Amino acid sequence: MTLKCLTMAAVLFVAPFTTAFAQSEYEAPLCEAAQNGQVVELVYDKDVSKGCEPRLLDVHQVGVGFNGKLYVHGWQTRGCTKGRDFAAKRIFRFDKIKSVSVVDGAFDEKSQSIKAEGWDGCLGDNCFIEKNICE
Numbered sequence: 001m002t003l004k005c006l007t008m009a010a011v012l013f014v015a016p017f018t019t020a021f022a023q024s025e026y027e028a029p030l031c032e033a034a035q036n037g038q039v040v041e042l043v044y045d046k047d048v049s050k051g052c053e054p055r056l057l058d059v060h061q062v063g064v065g066f067n068g069k070l071y072v073h074g075w076q077t078r079g080c081t082k083g084r085d086f087a088a089k090r091i092f093r094f095d096k097i098k099s100v101s102v103v104d105g106a107f108d109e110k111s112q113s114i115k116a117e118g119w120d121g122c123l124g125d126n127c128f129i130e131k132n133i134c135e
Contacts, residue, residue, distance in 0.1 A: 026100050030072050031134035033059035037115075039077075039105035045096040047080050055079030056103070057090070058111040061119055061135040065128045070094035073119055073129075075111035089114060091123060 033040050041054040056078040063071050076090040087110065107115065121129025 024070070024094075026072075026094055026097050027062065027070060027133070029100055029102065030059055030062050033102055034062055034072075034074075034134050037107055038102050039107070041101050041103045042079075042092065043098040043100075044079070044092055045098070048098070050080055052080030053078060054099075056105065057092075058105075058107045058115070060111075060115045061132050063121060063129040063132045066130045067128070070133075071129060072097075075107070075114055077108070077111075087111075089123075 030040065032038070038059060040057050040059055042057050043054045047054070055076055057072070058075040058077065059072060060074040061072070063073065065071055071091050071093055073089070073091045075087065077087050087108075115135075118135075119129075119132075121127050121132075
């Protein structure tokens with residue numbers, strides 16, 4: 001085998017593990033935030049390149065999708081969503097999260113009522129969460 005073939009084989013072997021590590025890197029802090037009713041500052045996907053401030057998210061649940069990927073669900077109170085800030089229920093894919101840090105803050109009344117209602121894993125008619133890991 002040539003060095004090029006060996007390098008390609010090594011990359012193909014390691015790639016699935018690096019993706020899994022990237023997903024699980026945020027699982028513990030986000031589950032802790034969900035279980036303790038904490039707010040996180042989350043940098044997502046292309047937020048930095050868009051000049052957006054980090055998102056503030058009241059973490060409600062962390063779950064696994066039917067595709068095997070991890071997701072976090074919560075109430076976003078600040079962040080770059082369609083070019084403007086607005087409070088809304090949101091779901092984020094772990095593989096697009098760039099950083100997470102717990103910040104001081106409390107869930108507002110609307111966020112508390114949404115968390116109390118629970119979540120069935122659907123956004124509109126699109127249901128894709130297989131099971132909750134923590135909430």
